[in-house]
Amino acid sequence: MGQIITLDQNMINMIAAGEVIERPASVVKELMENSIDARATKITVTIEQGGQKLISVTDNSCGMDARDLANAFESHTTSKIKTSNDLLGISTLGFRGEALASIASVARVRAVSRTTDALAGNSIEIDCGEKNEVSPCSGDKGTTIQVRDLFYKLPARRKFLKTPNTESTHITEQFTRIALANTHLDMTLNNNGRVVHRLTSNQTVPQRIAEMFSAEISANLIETKSAEKQLHITALLGKPAISRTNNKLQYIFLNGRFIRDKFISHAIKEAYHGVIEPNRFPVIFLFIQMPFENYDVNVHPTKIEVRFYNPNLIHSQILGALREKLLGTKLDIDAKLPTDTFASERGREIADAMAEFFKKHRPVQTQQQFISTPKTNFSLPRTGLAQTTKTQTLPQTRRQFLQIRDSFIVAESDDGFMVIDQHALHERIIYENLCRRLKQSKLESQKLLIPESFELNDVQAELIQQHNNLIEKLGVEIVPFGPGTYAIQAFPILLAKASPVDFVKDLLDLLNDKNINSDPERLFDEVLNMAACKAAIKAGQKLSESEIEQLLVDKDATERSSRCPHGRPTTIQFSATELQKQFKRT
Ligand code: ADP
Numbered sequence: 001m002g003q004i005i006t007l008d009q010n011m012i013n014m015i016a017a018g019e020v021i022e023r024p025a026s027v028v029k030e031l032m033e034n035s036i037d038a039r040a041t042k043i044t045v046t047i048e049q050g051g052q053k054l055i056s057v058t059d060n061s062c063g064m065d066a067r068d069l070a071n072a073f074e075s076h077t078t079s080k081i082k083t084s085n086d087l088l089g090i091s092t093l094g095f096r097g098e099a100l101a102s103i104a105s106v107a108r109v110r111a112v113s114r115t116t117d118a119l120a121g122n123s124i125e126i127d128c129g130e131k132n133e134v135s136p137c138s139g140d141k142g143t144t145i146q147v148r149d150l151f152y153k154l155p156a157r158r159k160f161l162k163t164p165n166t167e168s169t170h171i172t173e174q175f176t177r178i179a180l181a182n183t184h185l186d187m188t189l190n191n192n193g194r195v196v197h198r199l200t201s202n203q204t205v206p207q208r209i210a211e212m213f214s215a216e217i218s219a220n221l222i223e224t225k226s227a228e229k230q231l232h233i234t235a236l237l238g239k240p241a242i243s244r245t246n247n248k249l250q251y252i253f254l255n256g257r258f259i260r261d262k263f264i265s266h267a268i269k270e271a272y273h274g275v276i277e278p279n280r281f282p283v284i285f286l287f288i289q290m291p292f293e294n295y296d297v298n299v300h301p302t303k304i305e306v307r308f309y310n311p312n313l314i315h316s317q318i319l320g321a322l323r324e325k326l327l328g329t330k331l332d333i334d335a336k337l338p339t340d341t342f343a344s345e346r347g348r349e350i351a352d353a354m355a356e357f358f359k360k361h362r363p364v365q366t367q368q369q370f371i372s373t374p375k376t377n378f379s380l381p382r383t384g385l386a387q388t389t390k391t392q393t394l395p396q397t398r399r400q401f402l403q404i405r406d407s408f409i410v411a412e413s414d415d416g417f418m419v420i421d422q423h424a425l426h427e428r429i430i431y432e433n434l435c436r437r438l439k440q441s442k443l444e445s446q447k448l449l450i451p452e453s454f455e456l457n458d459v460q461a462e463l464i465q466q467h468n469n470l471i472e473k474l475g476v477e478i479v480p481f482g483p484g485t486y487a488i489q490a491f492p493i494l495l496a497k498a499s500p501v502d503f504v505k506d507l508l509d510l511l512n513d514k515n516i517n518s519d520p521e522r523l524f525d526e527v528l529n530m531a532a533c534k535a536a537i538k539a540g541q542k543l544s545e546s547e548i549e550q551l552l553v554d555k556d557a558t559e560r561s562s563r564c565p566h567g568r569p570t571t572i573q574f575s576a577t578e579l580q581k582q583f584k585r586t
């Protein structure tokens with residue numbers, strides 16, 4: 001006798017529910033998406049005890065008549081697709097016809113619906129798959145679906161639910177995603193009799209961000225748009241100041257659907273490379289519109305992942321659009337002066353810098369006006385931009401400055417003053433200069449008066465051979481000098497401040513690092529970072545007036561000068577307005 005039986009429909013639905021309905025938040029998502037597909041303009045979500053006791057979603061959509069209301073809770077019933085052709089370009093959020101049947105198989109459900117032209121509505125009740133007849137009732141136009149006691153007959157599933165607070169957080173997250181993608185909707189979220197979000201229709205995305213996250217986040221976003229090859233992108237890019245330790249504030253929407261995608265996440269990471277520190281995550285709200293035919297949503301039960309037919313194109317277009325905007329934007333950090341004491345070491349240094357600055361620049365005192373007599377023939381730092389660009393002319397505006405603790409420069413800015421980390425800034429200047437030079441050709445080198453010799457083992461000698469091209473491009477000339485010994489004969493002018501032997505040793509470490517050398521682009525970038533760091537002015541190094549002047553001039557001429565290549569800030573801005581506030585002058 002065979003062992004195989006056909007499962008009854010309710011079992012099938014419960015199993016389907018295992019995939020689609022993981023927790024109360026999944027119910028909220030499915031019900032809200034149904035309301036949106038039914039063209040609601042107003043949605044109200046009410047939950048009690050993290051949605052475990054009650055989830056109720058009310059909309060003002062087209063509604064369902066008695067027959068549809070009964071059918072909606074059967075499995076594989078949908079009004080959204082008919083033939084396999086429809087699967088090729090799904091424009092609705094739902095299409096699988098499984099959600100309502102799944103939900104009704106694992107909870108007590110009551111649905112009331114009234115179509116636009118009907119005089120009265122209908123209701124239906126289902127208790128874990130046990131369905132009652134549809135019966136007429138009064139009700140507003142649209143649909144209300146109430147889901148009570150989720151998983152009450154499935155202790156195993158219930159056990160996996162977290163505390164009501166945690167489940168509420170998941171629900172709020174689902175609500176937030178839908179609210180960001182549908183700013184035209186009037187939306188409300190109530191939790192245990194308290195209003196969590198009350199969003200009016202036709203808000204802008206930044207307004208919604210301000211309401212649902214914070215005004216600070218909303219105020220620190222830069223908008224960029226791009227439209228190319230049928231791919232429309234609108235991005236709100238978080239400035240470095242609001243970057244996070246995780247990627248939770250990265251919202252990606254594809255045609256109104258919240259998705260997670262590793263190609264897009266990678267593009268975001270790359271776009272911020274060097275703009276924020278490597279272990280931080282930028283805040284970003286990314287809205288992508290593209291033809292429905294260019295991707296498949298039928299690959300994941302909750303549709304959080306999609307399959308792009310041309311992921312490389314999407315990656316490169318997103319990366320291009322974001323990077324261009326980030327590089328073209330001034331991203332200096334605005335100083336937030338703490339109201340009481342400066343706690344950190346760095347804070348104290350800044351405080352000292354400020355005190356000294358004000359002491360020396362009292363208006364009555366006649367101060368040295370460093371820039372009033374521009375010097376034309378200073379040559380330091382050689383590693384700056386001075387030799388290579390037209391930016392040698394000093395700015396017209398007078399800028400006063402001063403070096404603090406041989407590490408920081410305090411300088412006047414258009415709107416107050418700034419504190420510059422001399423090493424970080426110089427590093428960025430050299431890095432950009434190296435990039436530009438290397439894009440065009442190789443680095444210009446000069447012969448060393450006395451070649452510097454060093455010893456290499458076989459592995460290292462092999463590495464030098466292998467990366468001959470890169471080494472030559474960098475303008476380093478290494479020649480054999482006896483058994484196991486090599487000598488550096490020429491070294492790049494731009495890196496003149498670095499010690500040639502130290503440089504080559506660090507270079508060898510990078511060439512030998514498997515994590516780095518497997519990706520030529522990464523390797524190249526790491527080499528430039530290392531070179532810039534080695535050649536840059538150090539913290540603790542006394543600078544002459546002309547060197548400081550040159551730094552300030554180079555800062556203005558350098559892209560991304562507000563961050564060092566590792567993503568740390570180079571400059572902190574203090575605005576006059578902020579100072580006035582701090583001194584209680586406003
Ligand atoms: P799907 O959304 O994949 O079609 P569901 O099980 O979620 O499947 O819903 C089944 C059908 O019920 C939908 O196709 C739609 O016709 C109808 N429906 C569900 N919710 C609503 C609603 N709020 N307003 C109007 N119709 C609805």
Ligand code: MG
Nearest residue numbers: 030034094099
């Ligand atoms: Mg649905």
